[in-house]
Amino acid sequence: MKQDIVKQSVSKLCFRNKAILAPMVRVGTLPMRLLALEYGADTVYCEEMVDIKMLQCRRVINDVLETVDFVAPDERVVFRTCKKEKDxxxxxxxxxxxERALAVAKLIENDVAAIDVNMGCPKEYSTKGGMGAALLTNPDKVESILSTLVKGISKPVTCKIRILPSLEDTISLVKLIERTGVSAVAVHGRVKEERPQHPVHCDVMKAISEALSIPVIANGGSHDYIKEFSDLETFKQLTGAASVMVARAAMWNPSIFRKGGLLPLEEVMKEYIKYAIKYDNYYSNTKYCLCQMLREQLESPRGKKLHAAQSSQEICEIFELEDFYKETAEMLQARKAALKVQTQEEDQAEDTDVIKMAVRFVKFIVVSICALCRREYPPQITPKMCLLEWSRKQYLPQPEYDTIQRPLDRFFCSTVTVDGKKYRSTVWEKSKKLAEQAAAIACLRTLQLPEGRLSEGENNPIHKRKRDEKEAINGTGVTEDTDLECAHKKQQIIQKTSELDSSAVPQ
Incomplete structure (x- = not known):
């Protein structure tokens, strides 16, 4: 039953008799993938993602861009996809x-059509960690990774390899790969040490195609064999493969997948820029891809301007797309504003048991037109500390903070629970820490308690704590819990110091 499903999926994924855009570093991003699909590519691969990096990400639905983002802890989008390319x-x-591979596959499988393991990357960053081409000489690990993925997820699993120096060893490896149950294998027809300037070994790929019953995807023919769409079939026949994967030739002009022939580069570059702006692609990545398309024209006036560009807006100006940039920016901003209003309305309608207040934590305030700042809180004193100290003195459980992040703009909102009641600031903050401090302020002000500001004078907890400690040491008062312990220790130190001084005096 599963084999039938896999066969249907493979057919749907176009692993047979079709053209495929291969992943390349910084090129297999969403704008380039969508452009390749528009021009006729049947399947597109994302750029290689390292498992450890992906496991640190959280899945975020981006309602503004209408994408699914996998976001790293530093808020950088590691992988972005959309409904248009999902299948x-x-x-x-x-x-x-x-195990790591399976964890990543489970994280991502509902947003993609298939999972591929790169076992052919020759770069040091990959092989040094035992990944990429380093796996070619580790068949046990190859079998373990692929078998675990095939058994563990519902989507098709494929892998991409390079050939080994020995044809016999290469055939042995691909047969092992076939036995794991993968749906297809992509073969770059060069050994690990060879680079694009070396001839691709079509004969070896043909021998692999004849030895396997699963689809073989031939890769490595750019420039030498593939310069336009009709060359895809020629390369396919030379290698006996089920389909052809294109990387460099597609990077130079993605319209290579177009049956009607290559389009003028100017038109292709403008279409790529539109996708990049629409999906908020980072400008340096957009610039890199455009430079790869320009190639020998990089020293032209336009090429030099592109090389100097420092923003997406500047790139659009170089290609006379200022109006498109402005219209798209306004459209995205309007969508963001509408979603913000919707989010606020939903927030007001929910959580009726939460006490809310529009407050925020500001460490410094501007006190003059010259932008002079005044400290609002003493060093090391925050509303969270004040709330924690008050809770301890009331013998209450420690305040609990529940913080969420809004996908719309990645701002944070926190709810603090104290003595069974919930408090929250309605102001969304840029960081988790600020959101929690704002929630603490909402609670303290509701309970009419000091929150630690310098303007509170004698009511400021830091002044009160120092006064209590002084009274405890002088024997005129006592403190509770940690304050009492601190005062007691100080008394012991003073007493011991006094004893040492007295013993040093001659009798």
Whole structure:
């Protein structure tokens, strides 16, 4: 039953008799993938994602861009996809561990069409970690990773390899790969040490195609064999493969997948820029891809301007797309504003048991037109500390903070629970820490308690704590809990010091 499902999925993914956009570093991003699909590519691969990096990400639905983002702890988008490519994008990962690979696959499988393991990357960053081409000589690990993925997820699993120096060893490896149950294998027809300037070994790929019953995807023919769409079939016949994967030739001009022939580069570059702006692609990545398309024209006036560009807006100006940039920016801003209003309305309608207040934590305030700042809180004193200290003195459980992040703009909102009641600031903050401080302020002000500001004078907890400690040491008062212990220790130190001084005086 599963084999039938896999066969249907493979057919749907176009692993047979079709053209495929291969992943390349910084090129297999969403704008380039969508452009390749528009021009006729049947399947697109994302750039290689390292398993450890992906496991640190959280899945975020981006309602503004209408995408699904996998966001790292530093808020950088590691992988972005959308509904338009869901049935055609293959997620390629770099891994050297079966369990990690499975964890990543489970994280991503509902947003992609298939999972691929890159076992052919010759770069040091990959091989040094036991990934990429390092796996070619580790058949046990290859079998473990692929078998675990095939058994563990519902989507098709593929892998991409390079050939080995020996044809016999290469055939042995691909047969092992076939036995794991993968749906297809992509073969770059060069050994690990060879580079694009070396001839691709079509004969070896043909021998692999004849030895396997699963689809073989031939890769490595750019420039030498593939310069336009009709060359895809020629390369396919030379290698005996089921389909052809294109990387460099597609990077130079993605319209290579177009049956009607290559389009003028100017038109292709403008279409790429539109996708990049629409999906908020980072400008340096957009610039890199455009430079790869320009190639020998990089020293032209336009090429020099592109090289100097420092923003997406500047790139649009170089290609006379200022109006498109402005219209798209306004459209996205309007969508963001509408979603913000909707979010606020939903927030007001929910959680009726939460006490809310529009407050925020500001450490410094501007006190003059010259932008002079005044400290609002003493060093090391915050509303959270004040709330914690008050809770302890009331013998209440420690305040609990529940913080969420809004997908719309990635701002934070926190709810604090104290003595069974919930408090929250209605102001969304840029960081988790600020959101929690704002929630603490909402609670303290509701309970009419000091929150630690310098303007509170004698009511400020820091002044009160120092006064209590002084009274405890002088024997005129006592403190509770940690304050009492601190005062007691200080008394012991003073007493011991006094004893040492007295013993040093001659009798």
């Amino acid at each position: 055609f994008v293959v997620f390629q990962m770099g891994t050297a561990d079966a």
